[in-house]
Amino acid sequence: MKRIWSQCLKELAQFQRDRLTVALAFLLPLISLLILGFAIRLEAKNIPLVVQDLNNTPLSRSYIERIFATNQFTAVLWPGGDPAIHALDHGFAKVVVIIPPDFSRQIKSGRGSDVQVLIDGTDTNNARVIQNSIHTTTTFFLANAGVETTSNPLKPHLRLWFNPGRKESLYIVPGVFGFLLWVFPGILAAMAMVREKEKGNIVQVYASSMTATELLLGKGLAYLFIGLGEALVLMLIGSLIFQLGFAGDPLPLLIGTLLYLGTSVMFGLMIGSRAKDLISTIQAISLIGFMTALLLSGFIYPIKNIPFPLVHLADLVPARYFIQISRDAFVRGTGWLGIWFPMVMIVVLGLLFFWTANRTLQKMQLPD
Amino acid sequence: MLFKSTRRLIPSSFLALVMKEIQQILQNKEIVVLLTIAPILQIMLYGFALNPDINKIDLGIVDYAHGSESRELVSALTENQVFVAKQFSSSQEELGQQVRNGNVTIGLVIPPQFKQQLTQNKSADLQLLVDGVDANTAGIASGYMLRMIQQHGRQLLPNSTPPLVRPVHTFLYNPGLISSWFFVPGVIGISITLVSSLVSALTVIREKDTGTLEQLLMTPAATWEILVAKIVPLFVLLMGTVLLALGVARLVFGVPIKGNFLLLLLLSGLYLFVGIGIGIMLATIAQNQQQVVLTAFFINIPLIQLSGAIAPIDSMPTFFRYLSWLNPLRHFVQILRSILLKGVGLEMLWPHVLALVMFAAVFLSISISQFRKQLT
Numbered sequence: 001m002k003r004i005w006s007q008c009l010k011e012l013a014q015f016q017r018d019r020l021t022v023a024l025a026f027l028l029p030l031i032s033l034l035i036l037g038f039a040i041r042l043e044a045k046n047i048p049l050v051v052q053d054l055n056n057t058p059l060s061r062s063y064i065e066r067i068f069a070t071n072q073f074t075a076v077l078w079p080g081g082d083p084a085i086h087a088l089d090h091g092f093a094k095v096v097v098i099i100p101p102d103f104s105r106q107i108k109s110g111r112g113s114d115v116q117v118l119i120d121g122t123d124t125n126n127a128r129v130i131q132n133s134i135h136t137t138t139t140f141f142l143a144n145a146g147v148e149t150t151s152n153p154l155k156p157h158l159r160l161w162f163n164p165g166r167k168e169s170l171y172i173v174p175g176v177f178g179f180l181l182w183v184f185p186g187i188l189a190a191m192a193m194v195r196e197k198e199k200g201n202i203v204q205v206y207a208s209s210m211t212a213t214e215l216l217l218g219k220g221l222a223y224l225f226i227g228l229g230e231a232l233v234l235m236l237i238g239s240l241i242f243q244l245g246f247a248g249d250p251l252p253l254l255i256g257t258l259l260y261l262g263t264s265v266m267f268g269l270m271i272g273s274r275a276k277d278l279i280s281t282i283q284a285i286s287l288i289g290f291m292t293a294l295l296l297s298g299f300i301y302p303i304k305n306i307p308f309p310l311v312h313l314a315d316l317v318p319a320r321y322f323i324q325i326s327r328d329a330f331v332r333g334t335g336w337l338g339i340w341f342p343m344v345m346i347v348v349l350g351l352l353f354f355w356t357a358n359r360t361l362q363k364m365q366l367p368d
Numbered sequence: 369m370l371f372k373s374t375r376r377l378i379p380s381s382f383l384a385l386v387m388k389e390i391q392q393i394l395q396n397k398e399i400v401v402l403l404t405i406a407p408i409l410q411i412m413l414y415g416f417a418l419n420p421d422i423n424k425i426d427l428g429i430v431d432y433a434h435g436s437e438s439r440e441l442v443s444a445l446t447e448n449q450v451f452v453a454k455q456f457s458s459s460q461e462e463l464g465q466q467v468r469n470g471n472v473t474i475g476l477v478i479p480p481q482f483k484q485q486l487t488q489n490k491s492a493d494l495q496l497l498v499d500g501v502d503a504n505t506a507g508i509a510s511g512y513m514l515r516m517i518q519q520h521g522r523q524l525l526p527n528s529t530p531p532l533v534r535p536v537h538t539f540l541y542n543p544g545l546i547s548s549w550f551f552v553p554g555v556i557g558i559s560i561t562l563v564s565s566l567v568s569a570l571t572v573i574r575e576k577d578t579g580t581l582e583q584l585l586m587t588p589a590a591t592w593e594i595l596v597a598k599i600v601p602l603f604v605l606l607m608g609t610v611l612l613a614l615g616v617a618r619l620v621f622g623v624p625i626k627g628n629f630l631l632l633l634l635l636s637g638l639y640l641f642v643g644i645g646i647g648i649m650l651a652t653i654a655q656n657q658q659q660v661v662l663t664a665f666f667i668n669i670p671l672i673q674l675s676g677a678i679a680p681i682d683s684m685p686t687f688f689r690y691l692s693w694l695n696p697l698r699h700f701v702q703i704l705r706s707i708l709l710k711g712v713g714l715e716m717l718w719p720h721v722l723a724l725v726m727f728a729a730v731f732l733s734i735s736i737s738q739f740r741k742q743l744t
Binding site for chain 2: 032035036043045063088089090094097110112113116117119120123126132133134135142147151152159160162163166171280282283285327332337
């Protein structure tokens with residue numbers, strides 16, 4: 001126990017001496033937090049829209065007014081001579097609404113009129129957003145323009161829980177915590193481990209009475225403290241900038257963060273102990289750590305949408321479990337009841353990484 | 369002078385030099401992996417894992433009415449698999465708990481008077497409880513839900529008529545709204561950027577480390593000749609990666625190539641110079657391999673996030689939107705998507721092409737001048 005502690009102190013002293021690494025360890029996650037937190041907005045606002053009103057009557061104009069009243073679209077002027085579809089080709093607009101010449105007449109006669117809506121389908125997510133929005137607007141227009149005689153018998157009342165304003169930052173930022181607290185403590189720990197190996201210090205360690213387990217735990221503890229510092233900075237500044245608050249009991253998040261950091265540090269140490277040099281370490285972390293935490297964690301789109309064999313790989317990604325805990329703490333607020341399983345999974349995966357790293361180090365201890 | 373140096377570059381001997389260089393690069397296993405397996409893995413992982421589809425949304429239901437009307441409503445809502453009836457709860461509190469825990473995404477409450485209200489021609493109130501944690505999914509899913517309820521309601525009317533204004537949607541460029549068509553071109557851009565910069569940085573810095581660059585300097589070749597002899601083999605190999613990436617996009621994801629394939633290759637080639645420029649610049653600035661790989665790793669996040677490859681640029685805050693103009697990847701992703709999906713040509717892409725030419729010129733001239741400084 002004492003040896004673990006002194007190994008930890010030695011590691012911290014070494015880390016602190018390298019000013020550049022210290023700066024990078026805290027500055028890079030912070031910069032990444034700002035970029036990820038501000039730049040990931042899946043739903044487009046101010047969608048450029050071109051209207052071709054071939055009818056030009058009070059009725060068609062009030063329909064157009066209704067579309068722009070949603071504040072989701074901004075009007076793009078398009079000269080009448082040019083086919084409006086070119087606006088989509090050029091990327092000047094994402095939607096074109098074409099109102100036919102007999103729009104008003106057809107409606108007044110009760111037959112009704114088609115309205116052509118051309119949507120840029122490149123960004124599939126926003127193509128759906130646009131489609132929904134035009135539909136909702138049209139329904140609203142019909143209900144309020146006084147042209148419909150019958151009213152719809154079903155009246156749905158929508159209640160959005162947890163996030164009534166549908167602020168995307170509320171979804172993204174707790175995920176960013178999970179992503180960054182996976183990548184950064186992990187890579188720092190991996191680099192520390194592999195550097196020890198590259199310099200041959202590890203042989204010296206083995207010559208002493210220290211065991212592989214003690215080395216691993218000592219290093220792990222040191223980087224756990226560093227990760228805790230990172231977590232504190234990220235969550236504090238992140239909460240202030242993006243206006244997050246605890247939705248419930250903060251204790252599960254606290255414990256979850258501690259366990260998660262332990263797992264991410266152990267992952268780093270495992271990679272570091274297995275890789276042959278620093279370059280392959282960093283590449284392994286960027287491929288395994290970075291990509292899985294970004295893509296298989298439910299950080300951007302729901303995990304449920306990942307297709308069959310890949311979705312089970314996601315079960316082995318600790319970031320996915322922590323993001324669940326973090327979203328629960330900042331948005332949902334169900335507490336222990338909703339998140340005991342992710343907690344258990346983080347611990348299980350952490351132990352798995354520890355076991356693997358430990359075995360690798362022990363094998364190195366006994367050559368031949 | 370000029371004559372002499374051009375004569376030294378007569379095709380046959382230059383070709384031999386390029387072939388030798390290519391063989392040498394390919395001897396390094398790590399680089400071969402970077403050129404082939406890494407991009408394939410990346411494209412497959414991004415292409416399959418990033419999926420914003422609204423499909424099989426879990427629907428929880430409390431049916432206080434217990435009649436054929438409510439059953440009809442439920443089957444109308446779950447008909448096309450967008451919503452799946454996951455759970456029937458006995459009370460609104462229980463359903464609320466399910467939504468709170470995230471077990472169901474949307475909870476539907478059908479009131480006890482549902483049947484009476486419908487038969488008496490009154491309007492029936494339906495409660496929808498939506499889990500708003502995932503703002504994007506919640507928005508689109510509830511939009512769908514409202515539309516389907518309205519449609520069903522209209523059919524319940526005695527003299528059911530279609531609505532008076534009927535938006536007819538046409539999705540251009542991606543009529544089936546296949547999400548990988550959006551992400552794969554973006555990831556090709558990401559992948560090519562990472563591979564081209566990393567591979568060229570590693571090959572250059574390795575020579576720096578081993579001191580072979582100084583040896584090259586002793587030969588009568590001019591600096592630019594050395595650089596050309598370095599860049600051309602890299603370019604040839606990376607062009608292979610581009611073809612490989614496009615092949616995966618076409619064969620695995622069925623991404624169409626609507627535009628001119630030659631133009632696509634030409635502009636990808638242009639972009640390779642940007643990547644090679646970044647790589648050589650990195651190699652001349654960095655002290656050792658470790659710094660190169662680390663820097664390349666940390667550049668990842670801003671490069672990817674501000675490129676529009678994952679999240680659309682239109683929805684970013686103004687500052688980041690302008691910042692993204694300085695990201696060469698943003699222009700390349702736009703070019704890729706436009707040629708692959710929209711099938712447009714240079715007449716619409718020229719601003720982005722111009723930007724890439726500028727980036728290539730800037731990065732290459734910085735790296736050449738750095739290179740010169742270090743050689744003399």
